[in-house]
Amino acid sequence: MSEEWAERQRHTNRLARHLAGHLFAQRKVTARQLYGLSKLAWITNSYEGEAAAYISSTKMPALGDVLGKDFSNYSLDQVAEMIAEELGDDSLIELIKGHSGFTNFYKAYRNSVFSWIEDNHSTLLPLYKSAFNSKSEKERLKIVETITKLPDIPKANHPDKLMRSEYFLTPAFFMLDPNVCFPLINGNKGVQSLLKKLNVADSGLTSQYQAMVKLYGTGGIKDAADLDQVGKDLPDFLTTTATKKLLEKKSTTTNGDLPLKDEADIEAIRKAGTVPQRRLHNQLTNKLNKSLTKFTLLEGKNHSCMFDVLIKQYDNDGKDLLIEVKSSIESPQIRMAVGQLFDYWFTLNGDEEPKLAVLLPERPRKRL
DNA sequence: CGTAGTGGCATTGTTTTGTT
């Protein structure tokens, strides 16, 4: 997952909230409409690009369910226009056209969950509305407590095989929350390993929720979309022993205390410590951040391991790439980079085969 | 072609048995 993905999640949140705003103003909201609204969170294997198949298979039916219409004979652009027109909300055009949805919900439950919504409609509708309006921690907590009281969701043709209701509901409430504060709690590996690390894997949904929202404001995590992005790396972000955090934008203008890695090492090479060099260093880091939005980028947080950038799962094998940024092509700098890279890599990954790179402002001379 | 829907299975967790 990545910042781009987190942005897609936030986009979906805006779309769902615009639609929900109109929906909840109506006197009556059907089970079908709640189903459609929740379905906007779903995708299929083909979720990218111009002709992504999820649009016709999942997104359009979802929109149709919300509006009580059949859009199967229209293009997405037409549907966007129609809905914006009907609801008198022009911003919906772009919201609908953009890619939305973020969870590949277990297929065997996609249809069976509908009758589950019907059965629990009287509990669910106020819950959805509450998620849409929730402003405080307290309100969200109350929603979570209600979720725990709901029955599990039966599997199609195997009613005895059950899915926990939060797997279905947390994506929906993630989409409805005014500040994207409602965390995704599902069977996702990342989520599960985090819960284990927090010692709440078996402690019930309420304490899981509390443990997760506590992370807001730490390690560069602003909202539930960030939380979901860091996934299984989250354990690295916790408490005082944290070794990593999401890569943040660096200042390239102020003269103040610019954050720079390994201050002590840099001191050895005085030049690099000068303000222009630091600026250049931060500029390079920012460029990296800007051009690699498809990836999750991390930076070191622990004093013993202040690496510049780590690209999560940069190749097809899901390996990470560690990058050291240097503001100059002078050989001492490059030598130091090499040393740092191997040291950091060993600290992070032990004797796993290292994947390393140095980012320089220009091509270095042939001989160092 | 891509998707729905699921049975089988890999993975993870738990208990029992074996060994030092």
Added chain:
DNA sequence: AACAAAACAATGCCACTACG
């Protein structure tokens, strides 16, 4: 008692097939 290995159990994922 402490640990290791094996057996067993539970879980959720995904590769597969039929189908539109």
